[in-house]
Amino acid sequence: MHARLTGALLRAAAQVSTLWVVLTLLLFAWLGRPLWQDPAALASLAGFSWNPAAGQYGLGAMFAGTLLLSSGALVLAFPLGLLCTLFVLALGPRALARPLRQVLTLMAGVPTIVYAFVAVWLLVPWLRDSAGVGMGFSWLAASLTLGLMLVPTVALPLIGVLAPADAALAPSCDALGLRRVQRLLWVTLPAHKPLMLSVLLVAAGRAAGDTLIALMLSGNAPWLPQSPADPLRVLSAHIALSLATDTESTAYAAIYASSLLLLAWVGFSHALSRRLMR
Numbered sequence: 045m046h047a048r049l050t051g052a053l054l055r056a057a058a059q060v061s062t063l064w065v066v067l068t069l070l071l072f073a074w075l076g077r078p079l080w081q082d083p084a085a086l087a088s089l090a091g092f093s094w095n096p097a098a099g100q101y102g103l104g105a106m107f108a109g110t111l112l113l114s115s116g117a118l119v120l121a122f123p124l125g126l127l128c129t130l131f132v133l134a135l136g137p138r139a140l141a142r143p144l145r146q147v148l149t150l151m152a153g154v155p156t157i158v159y160a161f162v163a164v165w166l167l168v169p170w171l172r173d174s175a176g177v178g179m180g181f182s183w184l185a186a187s188l189t190l191g192l193m194l195v196p197t198v199a200l201p202l203i204g205v206l207a208p209a210d211a212a213l214a215p216s217c218d219a220l221g222l223r224r225v226q227r228l229l230w231v232t233l234p235a236h237k238p239l240m241l242s243v244l245l246v247a248a249g250r251a252a253g254d255t256l257i258a259l260m261l262s263g264n265a266p267w268l269p270q271s272p273a274d275p276l277r278v279l280s281a282h283i284a285l286s287l288a289t290d291t292e293s294t295a296y297a298a299i300y301a302s303s304l305l306l307l308a309w310v311g312f313s314h315a316l317s318r319r320l321m322r
Contacts, residue, residue: 065311068307069304069307072300072303072304072307073300073304075296075297075300076297076298076300076301076304077297078294078296078297079101079294079297079298079300079301080297082294084099085099085101085294085297085298088100088101088102089101089102089103089298089301090102090103090104091104092104092105092108092267092268093105094106094266094282094286096294096295096298099294101294101295101298101301103279103282103298103301103302103305105266105267105268105276105277106266106277106278106279106282106302107279107305108268108276109183109262109268109269109276109277109278109279110252110278110279110280110306110309112183112269112276113183113186113187113190113251113258113262113276113278114248114251114252116183116184116186116187116190116191116272117186117187117190117191117194117251118191118194118244118247118248118251119187119191120187120188120191120192120194121190121191121192121193121194121195121197121198121247121251122198122244122247124191124192124195124198124199125194125195125196125197125198125199125202125243125247126198126199126202126240128144128148128195128199129198129199129202129203129206130228130229131144132144132145132148132199132203133203133206133207133210133228134210134224134225134227134228134229135225145203148195148196148199148200148203149196149200151193151195151196152196152197152200154193156193156254156255156256156257157256159189159190159192159193159257160189160256160257160259160260160261161260163185163188163189163257163260163261164260164261167180167185167188167189167261168180168181168185168261171184171185177272177273178273178274178275179263179275181261181262181263181275182261182262182263182269182272182273182274182275182276183262183263183269183271183272183273183274183275183276184272184273185261185262186257186258186261186262186276187272189257189261190251190254190257190258193254193257194247194250194251197243197246197247197250198243198244198247201239201243201246202239202240202243205236205239206228206232206233206236206239209232209235209236210227210228210232213227213231213232214227217231241317242317242318243317245313245314245316245317246313246314246317248313249309249310249313249314249317252278252279252280252306252309252310252313253280253306253310254280255280255281255283255284258277258278258280258281259280259281259284259285262275262276262277262278262281263275263276263277264276264277264281264285265277266282279302279305279306279309280306282299282302283299283302283303283306286298286299286302
């Protein structure tokens, strides 16, 4: 009886969540109707110029900025997360592995705005004054901060799945004379490549959807950066910045087009991640 009730509640929660996402998509589509009714404005979405006063509503620079910032963050987060996983499971001494796992758990619970504020006061001045990275607010500053925040997103799921899987393989590998590190690197990790790709996709979805770090650290310039020292703007920050008082304007409708694009990006990442985990 208890199991049936729990199953029914879980199914109901899943159905409500699905319905909520569908309703959100329909709401965005309805609120963006001024854009859909203007062929010229709709065609301009694919451009790289955002200038509502001139009838230009290009989201290309923001889409590219989202891709660049997410990629920069993942270049830092995934290797660090994988190294933390290896350290906790095999490479590090037990006296340090347990505290590192606790630190990762603590990092996962720290609000995004805390990472952003610390980076504004410490990282940005260092990049500007010591490293000579422009004004400090840049693609590089946002990528470093976002990458650090995503390390637990990569490491904790890997540790949670690989630890019991590695323990289950221990008797067979011990019989073959493999050490713990060899077992993890040669057997456990190769057997869980879909898991690692799935974790990477989840981290990519979270990187694309983050707002505060991009809003506070990237510089928010709506054009393509030429180097990591340049500012950029991502879709999530663009939505937060591009507020319009006239809710019927084309510029306001373009915000909902940005929302649809961002939701599709994150949804695709998570759907592909779930498919890989099956």
